Amino acid sequence: MHYYPLAWGDNRIGSVRGNDVVLAVHGVSREHALLCLRSDGLTIEDLGSKNGTLVNKKRIEQARLEPGDQVHLGPVTLQLEELDAADTELGLALPLPEAAPISGLPAGDTTTVAGQAASSAAWLQGLEFPKGYVPGDSPAMSSLYEQIRPLLQGDVPVLILGETGVGKEYLARILHDSSPRCRGPFVAINCAAIPADLLEAEMFGIGKGVATGVVERQGKFQLAAGGTLFLDEIGEMPFELQAKLLRALQDKEIQPVGSPRPIPVALRVLAATNSNLLERVEAGRFRSDLYYRVAGGVLQVPSLRQRKHDIPSLVEAFIHACEARKSVRGVTVKALRALVDYPWPGNIRELEHEVHRLVELCPNGQAIDSTLLSKQVAAGAEAPAEGALLGDSLRLDAHVAQLEARLIREALNRAGGNRSQAAKLLGISRNGLGIKMERLGITASGHAGTTK
Numbered sequence: 001m002h003y004y005p006l007a008w009g010d011n012r013i014g015s016v017r018g019n020d021v022v023l024a025v026h027g028v029s030r031e032h033a034l035l036c037l038r039s040d041g042l043t044i045e046d047l048g049s050k051n052g053t054l055v056n057k058k059r060i061e062q063a064r065l066e067p068g069d070q071v072h073l074g075p076v077t078l079q080l081e082e083l084d085a086a087d088t089e090l091g092l093a094l095p096l097p098e099a100a101p102i103s104g105l106p107a108g109d110t111t112t113v114a115g116q117a118a119s120s121a122a123w124l125q126g127l128e129f130p131k132g133y134v135p136g137d138s139p140a141m142s143s144l145y146e147q148i149r150p151l152l153q154g155d156v157p158v159l160i161l162g163e164t165g166v167g168k169e170y171l172a173r174i175l176h177d178s179s180p181r182c183r184g185p186f187v188a189i190n191c192a193a194i195p196a197d198l199l200e201a202e203m204f205g206i207g208k209g210v211a212t213g214v215v216e217r218q219g220k221f222q223l224a225a226g227g228t229l230f231l232d233e234i235g236e237m238p239f240e241l242q243a244k245l246l247r248a249l250q251d252k253e254i255q256p257v258g259s260p261r262p263i264p265v266a267l268r269v270l271a272a273t274n275s276n277l278l279e280r281v282e283a284g285r286f287r288s289d290l291y292y293r294v295a296g297g298v299l300q301v302p303s304l305r306q307r308k309h310d311i312p313s314l315v316e317a318f319i320h321a322c323e324a325r326k327s328v329r330g331v332t333v334k335a336l337r338a339l340v341d342y343p344w345p346g347n348i349r350e351l352e353h354e355v356h357r358l359v360e361l362c363p364n365g366q367a368i369d370s371t372l373l374s375k376q377v378a379a380g381a382e383a384p385a386e387g388a389l390l391g392d393s394l395r396l397d398a399h400v401a402q403l404e405a406r407l408i409r410e411a412l413n414r415a416g417g418n419r420s421q422a423a424k425l426l427g428i429s430r431n432g433l434g435i436k437m438e439r440l441g442i443t444a445s446g447h448a449g450t451t452k
Contacts, residue, residue, distance in 0.1 A: 011035040012047075013073060027051050027074035044071060051075070077329075079367060128177035133170055134317045136310030138441060140302035144171075151297045152179045157249070159234075159294050160272040162301030165349030168272040169232060171301055176228040181268055184227025189220045192236035200241055200257055204248070207259025221254045221265050228268045234294065235273035235280055239287070246290045269294065304344040304351060305402055308441045311340045314348060318355035319368075328362050334370040342380045343402050405440045408433070412442075 011020040013035060015028040023032070029049035036043045045062040046053035051074035055063045065071070071078040127145060129135055135145070148171075151158055158175060160168045169188060176186045194202050205219030220229060231237075237245065248254045249269060253262040271294045280286035304311065315336065319328055331339075335358075344350050354377060362368045370378065407426065415421035423433040436442075 008037055011037065014047075023073065023076055025074070025076055028076055029074065032073050041065070049074065079329075079332075126178065127174060128182065130170060130173050130177065132317065132321065133174075134310065134313050136307055136313060138302075138307040138309040139438065140307045140441075141310060144299065144301065147299055148175060148178070151175065151299075155181075155268040156296035157269045157271065157294045158297040158299060159277070160270065160299050160301060162272070162274060163303050163347055164274045165347035166301040166303055167348050168274075168301055169230065171299065172228070172230045172270045172272065175270060176230075176268075179228075179268070181227050184267070185224055186228050186230065187220050187224035188230040188232060190232045192233035196238040196241070199238065200244065203241075204244070204254045205256035205259075207256040216256075219254065219256060221248065221267065222263065224267045225265050226267065228270060231269065231271040231294075233273060234271040235275040235277055235286060239285060242287045242290050246287065246293055249290075249293050304347045305405070306439075306441070308340050311351065312336060314351060315339055315355055318352050319359060322356060322359040326359050326362070327365055328359050329365060329367045331358075331368040332370060335368050335373060338370055338373055338378060342377045401440060404436060405442060408436060408440065408442055 011034070012031060013019055013021045013023060013028075013033045014031040015022065015024055016030045019031065021035075029047070029051065031047045032049040033047055033053045034045040036045065042065045043062065044053060044055065044060070044065055046060060052059045052072075054060065054072040055065070056070055057072075065080055067080050069080045071080065124135055124145065127135075127148065135141065152175065158172075160171050162168050172188070173186060176182060189202060191199065201219065203219050203221060205222055206215070206217050208216040231245075244255075248265075251262070252266065253264045255262045277286055277291050277295075281288045281291055315331060319331070322328070339351070339354070346353075354374060357374065358368045358372050361372045408422070411422040411425040412419070414425060419433055419437075420430050423430045426433065428436075
């Protein structure tokens with residue numbers, strides 16, 4: 001899902017490129033309708049479409065639109081939503097791709113609208129993504145995918161860094177599924193979820209005849225032979241076990257608990273952590289030689305705060321995942337904007353839980369509106385509470401970026417979207433402001449996550 005900002009004047013809607021808003025949906029004509037935004041309001045004109053343009057179920061050639069009107073463009077439905085007087089962003093928002101409706105439009109001279117566009121970016125070509133995964137097309141994610149490419153061939157260990165909930169295991173699966181080892185197994189083990197006295201046996205297995213009543217069994221290393229072993233939360237691995245892991249990686253063989261002979265294994269090891277391993281090395285809690293062994297390549301997965309442009313697409317995917325249980329007609333612009341503006345200390349995992357909760361609360365066949373948002377999200381979109389701001393992470397860079405984004409949005413709002421004036425308010429150059437806006441995913445209107 002993407003925002004399509006509406007320009008003053010004519011905005012052409014159709015199913016092919018070249019239109020101002022592209023709705024690539026069967027039943028929408030190549031040039032279907034014309035939305036005209038002027039100071040006296042919003043009008044819509046049918047452009048001779050095959051399936052017609054309907055306003056409140058009546059086919060029209062031209063009509064003036066008011067809040068509450070329902071517009072059908074062939075199979076696609078738009079529900080016009082009245083916005084707050086202070087809300088000056090103009091755009092179109094359609095979260096569900098196949099004709100499913102959503103919200104969008106004016107309060108006075110304020111309007112909103114949106115649509116779905118398939119991504120065919122070059123940096124996605126050749127990468128295999130897990131079912132249900134949303135690649136995203138934010139600058140932060142496109143940069144990450146470019147960093148993945150050189151790591152696909154060979155068996156260089158890769159260390160994946162990122163906050164809790166950013167999707168580190170998904171990235172590990174992309175590395176596996178896109179590599180020559182894709183035909184082998186992908187085996188994951190959470191080093192923080194298994195008691196220390198059991199973790200060695202879980203990783204390396206148990207030899208025959210260790211003790212009475214104990215049966216021989218394979219560990220994760222053997223189960224992953226020929227494929228990829230993913231060591232999640234490797235920073236939580238007990239120090240005494242780190243030496244055995246190092247030896248397994250160096251010698252490419254393991255020794256099951258109680259077994260007199262080592263067993264050769266051929267696999268690739270990927271590791272992930274939400275902690276700063278170098279700080280743990282300095283504190284004597286993680287072996288430096290193991291760090292350099294697992295960090296043959298290092299990938300930093302961006303937080304959701306750094307890729308707000310992708311939030312609408314993620315919301316769309318999470319709504320689709322609930323379709324078997326509930327039919328929801330999308331999400332209103334106010335609700336979607338609140339979801340985009342919230343800082344998400346729990347990242348994608350927290351967003352997914354919130355969307356699933358919203359789907360359960362939303363009346364069947366209706367759109368999710370802002371009244372259903374959790375208090376934390378509704379309040380945090382404007383001014384996060386201290387707990388929401390900090391979340392599980394105390395990383396200074398993440399909170400500095402969050403504060404920067406809030407100040408830049410406020411400056412842009414005060415300057416009416418004028419970048420030069422906003423830069424003066426912030427005490428930085430216009431070029432410097434542009435660089436920061438690009439990095440933080442902020443548009444000229446001051447709202448993160450919308451198309452420039």
